Amino acid sequence: MFDLTDRAASGHPLVVALDAVESAISSAGDAPMWGLRSDELARLVVAHEALTARLAGLGLGLVREADRRGAGSAVGAPSTADWLRDRLRLDHGVAKGRVELAAVLDVDAGLFEAARTVHQAAGGGAAVGDHRVGYPDPAGDRATGPEAGAVDAVARTGLGVPVAALRELSRAARRLLPCTAWALREGRVCVEHAQVIRRALKRLPAGIDAMVWAECEAFLAIHATRHDPRSLARLGSHLATAVTGAHDLAGQDERVTAASRAGEVVDAARGDGGLDGDRGEERAEATTMFGFADNGDGTVRAYGCFSAEAADLITTALAALAAPAPAADGTADPRGHATRMGDALVELCRRAMDAGDLLPGARGARPHLTITASLGTLRKQPGCPKAVSMWGTPITPEALRRLACDAGVSRVLTDPAGVPLDVGRQHRTVTPGQWVALVARDQGCAFPGCARPAAWTQAHHITHWADGGTTDLDNLVLLCGHHHRSVHHRGWTVRMGTNGHPTFIPPPWIDPARQPRRNIYHRVLDAVGTDPLRLDAVAGSRRAGPPKDPPEQVRAA
Structure with missing residues (x-):
């Protein structure tokens, strides 16, 4: 496997280590895996991935040293990336990416x-x-x-x-x-x-x-x-x-402070003609394109590029029409997600043409794109939580204000922990107002380890309504289809924590200690938008030298 000439004569630890790894893998490669216990198998899957990552890191170190020594130019290659492409049979972009990554990981x-x-x-x-x-x-x-x-x-x-x-x-x-x-x-x-x-x-x-x-x-x-x-x-x-x-x-x-000191008048809302985030949004919108290419076999291939905001809008418009449609006898829909989305696009166009008032010449109803944001964010106040779509896409303050110019707005009152106040409706199905509140609280599937957005979830009753459970926020949680089934059929228990957010208790055959678990993914995204750079607030003191004591913006863990 390793083309190391005279490696036995070399005492370098890397040569010895790679030789040992090659030998060990060769001796274990033919061992039957059916003899592994289930716990051993699961442990080895994780251990193998960790070892693969460590070997990859070691490989990047070797690439960095080869690049530093000019290994490619020594044999006539124009660059280390070209040398790697030829020797390892890599795509040129992959080879170039390895060289660049190796350089930024070369730390003392x-x-x-x-x-x-x-x-x-x-x-x-x-x-x-x-x-x-x-x-x-x-x-x-x-x-x-x-x-x-x-x-x-x-x-x-x-x-x-x-x-x-x-x-x-x-x-x-x-x-x-x-x-x-x-x-x-x-x-x-x-x-x-x-x-x-x-x-x-x-x-x-x-x-x-x-x-x-x-x-x-x-x-x-x-x-x-x-x-x-x-x-x-x-x-x-x-x-x-x-x-x-x-x-x-x-x-x-x-800029405003400097201008005021100089006796000038500056429009803070205009600034220097646009914020960096706005320019990024404009660049994304400038890439918008869509078209078809004839495959020559009776089919055409669609191609295009959209901004994240536009993609959210399109996905929202297609989502309802792309839902799985079981047969009358209960047989599951055999179509994959991509196929259903393609069928939904065709169906959406057909319906738009059938309802002629939705085409140019009449103002039709717009897709309902749900965006969660605080009033402070809408007012562009510093340190406020980010705005986020139901698909998990961050929305810039300017985009939020533009979308809010012509949109329906639902008010959701929350406590300081971000938990919406109880809607208090006594229905077996979740009302539109409750759904908005659930999205604002859970922001996606709340099952630990899941990153699916709110648009892919269902509202689950923690205590089923048939058992006397109410359709109130403190008895509801967002779950994707897979984890909804896990909670109902595989022994998981859901409890509402003291902080107003759901926690999950695994069944004893998964975790004998049944330790509470929770999903941090959506909460991490929420925390990123809430003034994450507290240290930046004391930039002036940093420039003057490190503070003797931590500033107020820095908390003690």
Whole structure:
């Protein structure tokens, strides 16, 4: 497997280690897997993935050293990426991505130790508060390292990153990903996670403070240990939206203050002609396109590109028509999701043509796109929660105001914890008002480990109405179809926590201790929008040197 000439004569630890790995895999490759116990099998699946990630991290280190030495140019290749493409038979984009990722993961010992501190303070991602998160671990729920929980009572930023470690990490801002490098080397994330983090950080404003940039990298690296790459990408999108908004508002305030000192009059609402977030939205809208290409066999292929907002609108319009349609005898709909969406698009166009008043010349009803936002967000007040669509897409304040110009608005009163007040309707089915309140509270499937958006969920009665349960908010929870079935048929129990959010108790054959678990994905997205950069509020004191005591905006863990 490894083309290492005279490796026996080399005493380098990497040569010895790779030789041992090759030998061990060769000897175990033919072993029958049916002899594994179920718990061993589950444990090995997880252990194999962690080992794969660690080997991938080691491979990126080798790529970095090869790039540093000019291994490609030594044999006539124009670049290291071209050399990798040829030697490893990779797509050129993949090879180039590896070289670039290897460069940003090349951290020194000081940064690596600071990154270790960050992950130690995060507790290894095994639990949040008194509740476990995600699906039960096959090897048993416990901290993922001996250091978990070892760091306590440390000063942290608004995103939960230790301030002391952040000062060290900030010296690598915009150049390296130290917290990501540590997690990859420990096998807690995969290369795809690292690529997602690298792309997400590229969306941050170029002028943000180094400590804010480092805080964002640490935050994403921590949550990469808790979420899959796609969910992490969505989290990165929310983070970029929140950071851009905070950065824009701070810059706008500085311009207004400077102008007022100079005796000038500035329209704060106009600023310098647009916020960074607005320009990003305009760029996304400028990419809108749609068309058909004839395949030459009686079919055509659709192609296009839309902004996230437009995609939400289209998806909302098609969702009702794309629902599975079982046969009269109860047979499940055999069509896949993509097929149903295609059929829904055709049906939507057919209905629009049948109802001629929906086409140009008459004003028809618009699709009902649900957006959850606070009044402060609508007023563009700093530090307010983000606006988010029912599909989980972050909405910029300007886009929110534009959409609200001609939209129906439902008021949902919430307590300080974000739990909507009881609607109090006594119905077996959830009313439209209750549905809006549930979306505002749960924001998606509330089952631990699930990232499905609210649009894919159903309202579940914690205590069934047939058993005397009421159709009130404190007896309802949003669940996707799969987890709705899990709760009803597989022994899971749902309870409403003291904080007004649901917790889930696994059955004893999954977790004998039956420890309460909860979903943190949607709550993390919500937290990102609530003034995440508390440390940025003291930028002036940072420029003057590190504060002797943590500022008020920094909380003690």
